Amino acid sequence: MLTKTPHLFDDATAVTAGDSRWQGRTSPDYWAFVAPFGGCTAATILRALMQHPQRAGDPLALTVNYCAPVAEGAFDLDVRLVKANRSSQHWSVEMTQGGGEVATLATSVFAERRPSWSHQPADFPGAVPFEQLRSYPKLAMTWANQYDFRFAEGEPKFSGSAPKEPSSAYSKMWIADRVPRKLDALSLMSMSDAFFGRVFHARHELVPFGTVSLTTYFHADAADLDTEDTTRVLATADAKTFHKSYGDQHGELWSPSGRLLATTTQIAYFKA
Amino acid sequence: MLTKTPHLFDDATAVTAGDSRWQGRTSPDYWAFVAPFGGCTAATILRALMQHPQRAGDPLALTVNYCAPVAEGAFDLDVRLVKANRSSQHWSVEMTQGGGEVATLATSVFAERRPSWSHQPADFPGAVPFEQLRSYPKLAMTWANQYDFRFAEGEPKFSGSAPKEPSSAYSKMWIADRVPRKLDALSLMSMSDAFFGRVFHARHELVPFGTVSLTTYFHADAADLDTEDTTRVLATADAKTFHKSYGDQHGELWSPSGRLLATTTQIAYFKA
Numbered sequence: 429m430l431t432k433t434p435h436l437f438d439d440a441t442a443v444t445a446g447d448s449r450w451q452g453r454t455s456p457d458y459w460a461f462v463a464p465f466g467g468c469t470a471a472t473i474l475r476a477l478m479q480h481p482q483r484a485g486d487p488l489a490l491t492v493n494y495c496a497p498v499a500e501g502a503f504d505l506d507v508r509l510v511k512a513n514r515s516s517q518h519w520s521v522e523m524t525q526g527g528g529e530v531a532t533l534a535t536s537v538f539a540e541r542r543p544s545w546s547h548q549p550a551d552f553p554g555a556v557p558f559e560q561l562r563s564y565p566k567l568a569m570t571w572a573n574q575y576d577f578r579f580a581e582g583e584p585k586f587s588g589s590a591p592k593e594p595s596s597a598y599s600k601m602w603i604a605d606r607v608p609r610k611l612d613a614l615s616l617m618s619m620s621d622a623f624f625g626r627v628f629h630a631r632h633e634l635v636p637f638g639t640v641s642l643t644t645y646f647h648a649d650a651a652d653l654d655t656e657d658t659t660r661v662l663a664t665a666d667a668k669t670f671h672k673s674y675g676d677q678h679g680e681l682w683s684p685s686g687r688l689l690a691t692t693t694q695i696a697y698f699k700a
Numbered sequence: 701m702l703t704k705t706p707h708l709f710d711d712a713t714a715v716t717a718g719d720s721r722w723q724g725r726t727s728p729d730y731w732a733f734v735a736p737f738g739g740c741t742a743a744t745i746l747r748a749l750m751q752h753p754q755r756a757g758d759p760l761a762l763t764v765n766y767c768a769p770v771a772e773g774a775f776d777l778d779v780r781l782v783k784a785n786r787s788s789q790h791w792s793v794e795m796t797q798g799g800g801e802v803a804t805l806a807t808s809v810f811a812e813r814r815p816s817w818s819h820q821p822a823d824f825p826g827a828v829p830f831e832q833l834r835s836y837p838k839l840a841m842t843w844a845n846q847y848d849f850r851f852a853e854g855e856p857k858f859s860g861s862a863p864k865e866p867s868s869a870y871s872k873m874w875i876a877d878r879v880p881r882k883l884d885a886l887s888l889m890s891m892s893d894a895f896f897g898r899v900f901h902a903r904h905e906l907v908p909f910g911t912v913s914l915t916t917y918f919h920a921d922a923a924d925l926d927t928e929d930t931t932r933v934l935a936t937a938d939a940k941t942f943h944k945s946y947g948d949q950h951g952e953l954w955s956p957s958g959r960l961l962a963t964t965t966q967i968a969y970f971k972a
Contacts, residue, residue, distance in 0.1 A: 488946060489913040489967050491763040493807050495783035495790040510794070510802045511767035516912070516969075518767040518805055520792075522782070530782045533790055535765050535807055537913050537967075541944035545972040547866045547902060550940035594819045630819060640788070641761040641809050643915040645948055645967045647941045668822035668952070669919045669960045672813035674760060676917055676963055678950065680940070688941045691948055693965050695761050695809075695917045697788075700817040 435609045436574060437618070441472040443479065443505065450476045450505040454498060458571040463497035465571030466639045467621030471614045473521045473534045476505050478613065484517060485540035486649040487613050492642045493533040499525055515540040541649045552686035553664050555580035558602045575622055578602040580662075584624050590631040590700070597626040597667035603681075604660035611658050611689075613646060616681060619661055620644040620692035626667035626677050627698040636699040640674070644692040648683075656683040673697060707881045708846060709890070713744040715751065715777065722748045722777040726770060730843040735769035737843030738911045739893030743886045745793045745806045748777050750885065756789055757812035758921040759885050764914045765805040771797055787812040813921045824958035825936050827852035830874045847894055850874040852934075856896050862903040862972070869898040869939035875953075876932035883930050883961075885918060888953060891933055892916040892964035898939035898949050899970040908971040912946070916964040920955075928955040945969060 440455035458468035470492045477483060506522040516539040523532035555561075561578035582599030603619050621644075625637040648656070665679035674695055681690040712727035730740035742764045749755055778794040788811040795804035827833075833850035854871030875891050893916075897909040920928070937951035946967055953962040 489765075491807060491913070491915060493761075493790050493809060496785065510805050513768065518765050518802070520805065530790070533782050533792065533807055535763060535805055535913075537765060539912075539946065539969075541946065544943070544945040544970070545862075545903070546943045548941045548943070549866070549869055549902070549938070590817075594821070597821055630821070631817070640811075641763070641807075641915075641917075643763060643913075643965065645913075645965070647943055647946075647948070649944060652944075666821070668963055669820045671816070671818045671820070671919055672921060672924075673816040674811065674813065674919075676919070678963075678965075691940055691950075691965070693915065693917070693950075693963070697811075698816070 435607060437605060437609055437615065440468050441475045441614060443472060443476045445479060448507055450507055451502065452505060453502050454500050456570060458574060460569050460571055466494055466642065467618035468571060469498060469532055470621060470642060471618040473505065473523070473532070474536070474617045475614055476507050476521065477519055477536055477538065480507060482509050483538060485515065485538040487536060487646050488539045489537040489643065489645050490617060491535050494639055495533055496529065496531045498523065498531045501525065548688055550680065550688055552682055553600055553662060555600055555602065555662050558604070558660060561602065574606050576604045576606045582629060584629050585632050586634060587632045590633055594630040595632060597630045599623065599629060600664045602660050603663050608659040611656065611661065612653055616646065616690045617644055619663065619681060620679065620690055623663070623665040623677060623679055625696060625698065626665065627670060627675055627700060630667065630670065631700060637696060639694050639696045642692065642694040644690055646690050648687060648689045656685060656687060658683055660684065661689060670698065673699065707877070707879060709877060709881055709887065712740050713747045713886060715744060715748045717751060720779055722779055723774065724777060725774050726772050728842060730846060732841050732843055738764070738766055738914065739890035740843060741770060741804055742893060742914060743890040745777065745795070746889045747886055748779050748793065749791055749808055749810065752779060754781050755810060757787065757810040759808060759918050760811040761809040761915065761917050762889060763807050766911055767805055768801065768803045770795065770803045773797065820960055822952065822960055824954055825872055825934060827872055827874065827934050830876070830932060833874065846878050848876045848878045854901060856901050857904050858906060859904045862905055866902040867904060869902045871895070871901060872936045874932050875935050880931040883928065883933065884925055888918065888962045889916055891935065891953060892951065892962055895935070895937040895949060895951055897968060897970065898937065899942060899947055899972060902939065902942065903972060909968060911966050911968045914964065914966040916962055918962050920959060920961045928957060928959060930955055932956065933961060942970065945971065
């Protein structure tokens with residue numbers, strides 16, 4: 429039997445099971461400005477839930493509140509099954525470091541999804557194929573280099589100063605792990621936070637920015653993802669408003685075959 | 701000094717302060733199929749946070765996970781300030797009844813919002829004026845009769861059976877308290893869950909339905925709402941997918957003057 433080399437993403441989101449308290453460690457491979465990439469933190473929390481012995485069903489919703497920057501090093505996850513119903517579960521997870529204050533607070537819903545009437549009113553955005561687009565150049569943040577971003581629309585331009593009229597905050601792009609990895613709920617969770625700050629797109633400049641609260645809904649269960657059998661998503665993101673230091677983002681993650689896999693929304697702080 | 705008659709909404713969302721445990725009681729005036737209207741529950745949780753002596757700033761985000769139906773009668777709210785930063789706060793609230801299991805689990809972010817670059821890319825949907833539209837007829841659920849819904853587009857039709865081709869899940873409507881009440885964060889929170897189930901719109905029939913998780917972002921603070929000085933919102937809602945017994949909803953709540961006050965998203969169970 430061959431031991432597969434684990435993917436960096438699986439390393440970065442690894443957790444060690446405890447009774448109710450689980451352990452993990454930040455990864456230098458998924459680092460953002462001053463803390464771990466929020467998508468990696470969210471995926472780590474989701475992994476703890478998926479590996480939990482009491483887990484039943486597939487992830488349906490995850491909300492992550494980023495209370496304070498996570499510091500480099502070890503962290504604890506306090507995982508609690510708040511309420512279990514016949515076919516759904518409600519979880520709460522708190523991330524702390526060294527017994528200190530809560531750095532990340534999350535709630536999640538898992539469900540055993542049953543066959544039903546199916547209908548997808550949202551239009552598949554479509555795009556130039558992945559292979560025909562160029563990869564977005566490497567960035568200083570290590571997390572961004574773990575992904576192969578290929579913009580079909582709205583590639584960010586950083587002129588270093590805000591234009592007179594704000595640019596569109598919309599973007600459409602392929603997102604794949606730089607080292608291909610079969611798409612699962614964990615990578616969907618991480619990719620749902622992998623859009624660049626909408627304020628960067630609108631203003632053509634990097635400004636202080638941080639996600640405050642992120643919510644992702646999963647519209648495909650493990651069986652659906654197995655059927656899709658893909659390593660990438662076609663993703664769109666946009667913003668509706670920037671006001672008094674906070675702005676929103678909403679996004680969609682699609683399989684190449686045109687199935688809506690996940691929707692996501694976040695509210696983020698910015699200084700501009 | 702005159703004592704103002706309290707609005708039914710203020711009665712329904714009233715809470716009594718405790719140390720960390722607060723008390724409230726469900727209201728027959730805001731009742732849904734088998735439990736209180738989720739928007740009323742969400743507003744009650746928000747009220748406890750807003751009245752909390754440690755509260756600083758305005759609500760920015762509230763996520764409510766509906767774990768189990770709330771029964772008629774008294775409930776307790778376990779309110780916890782999870783983390784306070786210089787200008788933001790992270791809260792967690794658990795609703796229980798009679799010392800039992802958690803019925804509702806919520807997290808919220810409050811922030812003291814600072815002047816910044818402002819930009820609203822989202823287009824104000826516009827609509828026929830409130831006064832020129834007819835009120836949606838009264839319904840069996842008491843909560844719905846507390847609101848004056850006036851549809852500009854996508855008024856639900858209940859033929860009692862699903863059409864061959866699903867109808868649009870989109871609707872645009874005015875929402876006002878039936879007895880006018882100045883719009884505040886509490887009513888915005890409640891109204892953000894006041895859309896009818898998207899599945900009813902798509903299928904022209906009432907099917908078993910329940911919100912599982914709801915997230916609302918506030919894009920206006922108390923000062924902004926004071927400036928708007930309105931008793932109604934123009935609201936839009938739509939769905940992107942229905943699959944394996946769960947469907948999504950996303951919505952916008954606008955002031956009549958064209959300011960985006962709140963955005964909301966939810967994932968809901970349905971049986972069809």
